[in-house]
Amino acid sequence: MTHPWFAGPPRPRVLAHRGLVTPDGAAAGIAENSFAAVAEAHAAGAHYVESDCHLTRDGVVVLFHDPDLSRVTGDTRRVDEVSLRTLADLMSGHGGVITLEQALDAFPDVHWNLDVKAAAAAEEVGRIVAPHAARVLVTSFSDDRRRAALAAAAAAGADLTPATSAGTSLVSRLVGAVSLRSRRVARRVLRNVDAVQVPERQGRLRIVTPRLIDYAHAAGVEVHVWTVNDPDDMTRLVTMGVDGIVTDRADVALRTLS
Incomplete structure (x- = not known):
């Protein structure tokens, strides 16, 4: 049965990368x-927003990508070294900090793609998303972090397990199965995930190929490609058969792929 996270606008899905x-x-x-x-992604019509989860010093899950604040705010401290109040002050001139709880409450019609960036955040992410599992997809480069968040959601009484996409170890095994032309192995690798979210290439290695898309679809799994900002690339990948585009320019993608 298809997870409710995927109930939305027809494919291709446009995932607003970090808003x-x-x-x-x-x-x-x-x-x-x-x-x-x-808010800008929501106003542009994005049904799916991709974001990242870190934990502050006082145990609050915030949407933030990097482990430290230097690139975004100029402060060299780590996210887990500052309180929510301090982070709010630092982000006041940059659009405002947003916690995971605020994001889920303030944008009730958005479906969230949440990347657990810190191991310490996994359990709290799971607890927070449990009541919202129908519109949450949990992912992480670490399959252990991803699974920990899913387990925490179940322990918190979620009626439904959040959707999930493969971490690095599963993606590596999938790429191996594709190179061996083993549809059976690919199906086994993907049996507990709903999506594969990958770059088109990793260095010189092409990851997204017609065969990978075919094997994923045969296993009932969608393929989402990140991070795609060029309209021609968006069109080319969708024509190839990918199900979703993760992009910094959701406004451009929505116009291009409509």
């Missing part, structure tokens, strides 16, 4: 993963 920061927004100092960036 949406337009050139005008960037000029105004708006940062990715801020409240303003999420």
Whole structure:
């Protein structure tokens, strides 16, 4: 049975990568993963928002990509070294900090693609998303972190397990199965995931191929490609058969793929 996370606009899915920061927004100092960036993606019509989860010093899950604050705010401390109040002060000129609980409550019609960036955040992410599992997909480069968040959601009484996509170890095994032309192994690798979210290439290795898409679809799994900002690339990948585009320019993608 298809997970409710996938009940939405017809494919291809447009996933707003860390929200949406337009050139005008960037000029105004708006940062990715801020409240303003999420609001801009929502206003542009994005049904899916991809974001990242870290834990502050006082145990609050916030939407933030990097382990430290330097790139976004100029502060060299790690996210887990500052309180929510301090982070809110630092983000006040960059679109505002947004916690995971705020994101789920303030945007009730958004379906979230949440990347658990820190092991310490996994259990709290699972607890928070449990009541919202129908519109949450949990992912992580670490399959252990991803599974820990899913287990925490179940322990918190979720009526439904959140959707999930493969981490690095499963993706590596899938790429191996594709190279061996083993549909059977690919199906076994993918049996507990709903999506594969990958770059088109990793260095010189092409990951997204017609065969990988075919094997994933045969296992009932969608393929989402990140991070695609060129309209021609969006069209080419969708024509190849991918189900979703993760993009910094959700506004451009929605116009291009409509």
